[in-house]
Amino acid sequence: xxxxxxxxxxxxxxxxxxxxxxxxxxxxxxxxxxxxxxxxxxxxxxxxxxxxxxxxxxxxxxxxxxxxxxxxxxxxxxxxxxxxxxxxxxxxxxxxxxxxxxxxxxxxxxxxxxxxxxxxxxxxxxxxxxxxxxxxxxxxxxxxxxxxxxxxxxxxxxxxxxxxxxxxxxxxxxxxxxxxxxxxxxxxxxxxxxxxxxxxxxxxxxxxxxxxxxxxxxxxxxxxxxxxxxxxxxxxxxxxxxxxxxxxxxxxxxxxxxxxxxxxxxxxxxxxxxxxxxxxxxxxxxxxxxxxxxxxxxxxxxxxxxxxxxxxxxxxxxxxxxxxxxxxxxxxxxxxxxxxxxxxxxxxxxxxxxxxxxxxxxxxxxxxxxxxxxxxxxxxxxxxxxxxxxxxxxxxxxxxxxxxxxxxxxxxxx
Amino acid sequence: xxxxxxxxxxxxxxxxxxxxxxxxxxxxxxxxxxxxxxxxxxxxxxxxxxxxxxxxxxxxxxxxxxxxxxxxxxxxxxxxxxxxxxxxxxxxxxxxxxxxxxxxxxxxxxxxxxxxxxxxxxxxxxxxxxxxxxxxxxxxxxxxxxxxxxxxxxxxxxxxxxxxxxxxxxxxxxxxxxxxxxxxxxxxxxxxxxxxxxxxxxxxxxxxxxxxxxxxxxxxxxxxxxxxxxxxxxxxxxxxxxxxxxxxxxxxxxxxxxxxxxxxxxxxxxxxxxxxxxx
Numbered sequence: 001x002x003x004x005x006x007x008x009x010x011x012x013x014x015x016x017x018x019x020x021x022x023x024x025x026x027x028x029x030x031x032x033x034x035x036x037x038x039x040x041x042x043x044x045x046x047x048x049x050x051x052x053x054x055x056x057x058x059x060x061x062x063x064x065x066x067x068x069x070x071x072x073x074x075x076x077x078x079x080x081x082x083x084x085x086x087x088x089x090x091x092x093x094x095x096x097x098x099x100x101x102x103x104x105x106x107x108x109x110x111x112x113x114x115x116x117x118x119x120x121x122x123x124x125x126x127x128x129x130x131x132x133x134x135x136x137x138x139x140x141x142x143x144x145x146x147x148x149x150x151x152x153x154x155x156x157x158x159x160x161x162x163x164x165x166x167x168x169x170x171x172x173x174x175x176x177x178x179x180x181x182x183x184x185x186x187x188x189x190x191x192x193x194x195x196x197x198x199x200x201x202x203x204x205x206x207x208x209x210x211x212x213x214x215x216x217x218x219x220x221x222x223x224x225x226x227x228x229x230x231x232x233x234x235x236x237x238x239x240x241x242x243x244x245x246x247x248x249x250x251x252x253x254x255x256x257x258x259x260x261x262x263x264x265x266x267x268x269x270x271x272x273x274x275x276x277x278x279x280x281x282x283x284x285x286x287x288x289x290x291x292x293x294x295x296x297x298x299x300x301x302x303x304x305x306x307x308x309x310x311x312x313x314x315x316x317x318x319x320x321x322x323x324x325x326x327x328x329x330x331x332x333x334x335x336x337x338x339x340x341x342x343x344x345x346x347x348x349x350x351x352x353x354x355x356x357x358x359x360x361x362x363x364x365x366x367x368x369x370x371x372x373x374x375x376x377x378x379x380x381x382x383x384x385x386x387x388x389x390x391x392x393x394x395x396x397x398x399x400x401x402x403x404x405x406x407x408x409x410x411x412x413x414x
Numbered sequence: 415x416x417x418x419x420x421x422x423x424x425x426x427x428x429x430x431x432x433x434x435x436x437x438x439x440x441x442x443x444x445x446x447x448x449x450x451x452x453x454x455x456x457x458x459x460x461x462x463x464x465x466x467x468x469x470x471x472x473x474x475x476x477x478x479x480x481x482x483x484x485x486x487x488x489x490x491x492x493x494x495x496x497x498x499x500x501x502x503x504x505x506x507x508x509x510x511x512x513x514x515x516x517x518x519x520x521x522x523x524x525x526x527x528x529x530x531x532x533x534x535x536x537x538x539x540x541x542x543x544x545x546x547x548x549x550x551x552x553x554x555x556x557x558x559x560x561x562x563x564x565x566x567x568x569x570x571x572x573x574x575x576x577x578x579x580x581x582x583x584x585x586x587x588x589x590x591x592x593x594x595x596x597x598x599x600x601x602x603x604x605x606x607x608x609x610x611x612x613x614x615x616x617x618x619x620x621x622x623x624x625x626x627x628x629x630x631x632x633x634x635x636x637x638x639x640x641x642x643x644x645x646x647x648x649x650x651x652x653x654x655x656x657x658x659x660x661x662x663x664x665x666x667x668x669x670x671x672x673x674x675x676x677x678x679x680x681x682x683x684x685x686x687x688x689x690x691x692x693x
Contacts, residue, residue, distance in 0.1 A: 014691070030595070088421060088527035090690045097421040111525040114447055116454045121447075128443040129526055157454075180417075 002100060004181060004212050005063040005086070010095030012056040012081050012236075055081040056236040059095070063181075063229075068213040070227030070244055072220075072251050077233040079216045083107060083185050086214070101180025101212075104131055108185070110170030115159035119150055119169055122158055126173045140176045147202070148172035168195055175202045181212045186219075200225060220248050221324040252323055252358060260289035262379050274372050275307035275314075275365060280379055285348070292384040295398055298350040299381075303363060305343055311367045312337045316345045319362040320354065320381070328354060328402065330362075353405045355398055356383050430683070434529045441532045444519075445539035448511075452540055463544035464551050467503050471495050471551075474616055483617055489653050490559040496552050497652045498615040498645045500545065501573065505581050505641055506606045508541035512585030513602050516593050520693045530686050531679075534586045538578060545574070552652070564654030573647035576671050580640045583674030590682045593693050613641045618649075623660045636663075640674065643667020 056078045063069050071079050084090045086097060087105035112129040113122050123144055127137040137144075145151055148169045150161070158166055184203070203213065203226055217223050223230060223244060230247035232240035240250040262280040270276045281302045283289045293299040301318060314337065319330035329352055333345060361379040364371050398404060453459040474495040478485070485494050512534035516523065519533050556563065592598045614622070622628060622636055636642060643664050650659045 084524075084690070085421065088419075089524060091687045092421065092423050094423060097419075099419040099421070100417070102417055103419070105526065107525045108521075112519075112522050114451060116451045117447065121450060125443050125447050128440050129522065129528075131526075133439055 003062040004065050004067075004100050005214075006098040007062070007086075008060050008096045008098075010056055010059045010082075010085065010097065011054060011093050012078075012085060012090070013093040014053045014055055016051045016053050054236050056085070056092075059233075059236070059238055061231060061238065061241055063212055063214070066210045066212060067229055068215065068227045070223035070230035070247070071214060071216045071233065072218075072223060072230055072247065073233035076235075078236040079233055080107075080185060081236075082233070083183055083214065083216060087183055099181065102131070103181045103183060104174075104177040104179035105183035106130075106174045106177075106185065107183070109167055109174065113158060113166070113170060116157055118157055119148075119154045119161070122169065123173055126170065130174060130177055131179070132177065136178075144172045144176050147175060147198075164195070171195075171199055175199065179211070181214065183214045185216045219325055220251075221326070224248060224324075260291050264375065271308065274309060274311050274367050275305055276373055277303060277305045277363060277365065277375060279304040280361070280363065280375075282381060285350075292382040295356050295383055296353050296404070298348065300346055300348040301361065301381075303345040303347070305345065305365065307338055307340045307343065309340050310338070313366075313368045314338045315366045315369075317362075317364045317366070318347045319364075320352075321360040321362055321376075322402070323358055323360070326402075328352075328359065351405070353403060354383055355400075355402055355404050358382050424687075430529060434531060437528045437532055440528055441536050444532065444536035448537060448540045449543060460544075460547055463547045467496070467499050467548050468551060470499050470503070474499070478616060484621055486618060486620070486653065490555070490561060493552070493555045493559060493561055493652065494618075494649070495615065496555055497648045498613070500548055500552060501577050501644050501648050502610060502613060502615055502641065503548065504541055504545040504574075505577050505644070506609070507544065508538050508578070508581035509585050509588075510602055510606055511537040511541060512582065513588035513592060513598065515585075516589045516689065516693070517596075517599070523693055524690050530689055531586065531682060534589045534682075535582065538582060538585075541581070542578070563652050566651045566654050568651075570648065570651040573644050573651065576647065576668065577641070577644045579671045579675050580644065583671065583676070583678040585678070586682045587674070587678035590678075590685045590689075593685070593689050609639070609641060612636070612639055614645050619646045619660060619663065623663060633663075637666045638670060640667045640670040643671075 059078075059082065071082065073079050081090070083105065084107070085092050086099070087103065087107065089105075089107075110122075110126060112126055114125065117125065123141065124134070124137055127144075128134070132140075145154060148165075148171075150165050150169050153161065153165065158169070161169070182203075200222060203215075213226065215223065215227055227244045229242065230240075230244040231238055232247050232251050240247045260282050264277050264279060266278075267273070267276060281289055281304075282291075282293070283300055283302060284293075285298050285300065287300075287302075290299070303316060303318070305316075307314075313335045315332050315335050317330055317332045320328040322328060331347055359381045360376070361381050362374070362376045363379070364375070365373040453462065456462060458465075471492060475491050478491055478495065485491050515534045515537045516530070522528075522533070523530065555561070588598050588602060619642060623633060637660075644667065646659060646664065646667075
């Protein structure tokens with residue numbers, strides 16, 4: 001049996017032009033540059049800072065009929081570029097892709113939705129953009145509407161929809177495509193949780209019909225749930241390919257850059273913000289910075305921040321989130337009115353014991369219950385499974401669950 | 415084997431025109447969208463496509479009368495101006511819309527595949543519908559002035575096709591350039607405005623071609639504007655015997671129209687594959 005999708009040494013090169021400040025080329029630049037190179041002596045020649053950048057390099061894999069393939073990797077690993085090439089939006093620099101069957105790509109929910117048009121009109125427009133014929137759309141129209149749960153607003157322009165309704169309608173159209181190969185980019189990140197579940201369910205149902213799916217997501221849980229096979233990309237190269245569980249494992253292991261101190265990059269608008277975080281440090285209870293926390297050990301997070309002005313009812317919150325995007329716990333400081341200046345906020349954790357792994361740390365600052373800074377990327381905490389506490393038997397089993405604290409338990413004779 | 419697609423660098427050439435046909439549904443829907451959106455929330459809706467040329471015609475008639483410009487004898491001035499304003503308005507809206515269409519639809523270009531030519535081509539439809547509605551204006555003038563056109567009116571669609579070719583050719587050429595060089599965003603309104611003055615809207619081409627005061631070279635340059643041929647053609651169709659079609663000028667205009675289409679399609683096809691990366 002021939003694979004439905006065959007990718008052979010695929011590469012994509014972009015030229016990064018460091019000289020150009022503008023995002024697009026103005027004719028003026030071309031003319032002046034040409035003029036300079038004609039007129040100018042060598043000394044005056046404009047140096048070129050263009051640099052080659054390989055978004056993908058020698059990528060090759062095959063996908064068989066009915067495979068559900070997850071594509072994972074950090075930002076900039078080349079996932080989206082890969083999907084764009086497969087969807088024929090951009091051309092590869094080298095290599096070859098052979099596709100047997102009809103492809104539908106869902107790189108965005110509601111591509112081509114027009115705010116002035118009604119829900120009904122947008123279903124037809126979006127459907128045809130996604131490659132459905134008029135007949136197909138008509139035959140599935142009722143189903144699409146029912147799935148989207150927006151029947152009542154079908155004749156309202158979508159500019160008056162709530163963002164939730166908008167996403168539901170858009171996804172419903174996409175969910176009713178019937179391609180042989182469905183390509184999905186991180187589109188489930190939007191929408192409410194209940195609807196996300198419904199979409200995941202629909203996708204599973206779809207794949208149950210033997211459809212092939214290529215799925216990009218940062219949500220490992222979704223990948224794990226849907227995909228049978230996964231590809232891990234890093235800097236445009238495949239570094240792991242195989243069954244989903246082992247590839248995710250590999251991803252989680254390579255995803256970390258153990259650090260005890262995170263210097264937070266300065267923001268453009270930080271002078272106009274009430275305040276901002278400059279640094280986050282993880283340490284043990286003695287205040288010594290640590291890269292990893294042995295499982296079960298107490299640790300603290302020391303957050304350095306600067307307030308530009310007096311802030312009333314100031315609260316700092318810190319949350320722990322798993323790599324599967326599951327929030328574990330969040331703690332807050334008690335509200336305080338603070339003068340401008342530099343502060344340190346210390347969160348000490350002695351009681352909550354989480355299992356080994358990497359956790360994303362989310363930090364938020366707020367004034368009068370309105371958040372003005374929210375850091376949810378780039379900071380992670382590594383809990384290692386090497387610990388003397390296991391020997392001390394305070395921890396019965398490190399694999400017992402996300403939380404490994406023990407409840408009080410006893411047996412009573414009746 | 416069902417539907418095999420092969421993606422290779424520099425590929426997609428062989429199936430392009432086949433794909434274009436396959437995506438004709440999308441062409442229809444994009445045009446339909448533009449038509450729907452154009453007059454949404456406009457109370458008098460499509461009436462605008464009559465009012466806009468009407469106002470322009472009134473201005474041209476009033477100024478023409480004040481300046482005593484020459485109008486062929488026996489032809490009402492309003493009809494004389496109308497026969498030029500209608501094709502000119504069609505050209506100018508079709509040309510401006512199609513040349514900015516790729517930028518306006520950049521979200522589509524970066525998210526879905528389809529032959530990109532569909533985008534500028536579909537915008538022509540809106541202008542075409544506007545044009546057809548505004549032709550009603552011409553008939554109203556004819557009824558008002560009791561002006562009976564000759565058999566040549568039947569040839570009007572041919573000149574409409576020529577105007578479409580000009581607007582399309584220039585439109586897709588500039589649309590493709592616009593993706594990389596945003597300067598054309600500023601050049602297009604200028605071309606449209608300037609073109610109105612050098613096209614025979616307020617005056618007659620007869621006057622230019624048969625004047626002794628105008629040197630031959632200027633006459634030649636004048637005839638290079640393909641819209642001259644279209645407007646002369648429209649006048650010839652509607653006003654019939656009163657107007658002579660100047661054949662050399664007319665042939666140049668047809669030649670230029672064909673060249674524009676070839677140039678537009680050639681450049682568009684050449685740059686099309688990098689649109690998503692550049693836009």
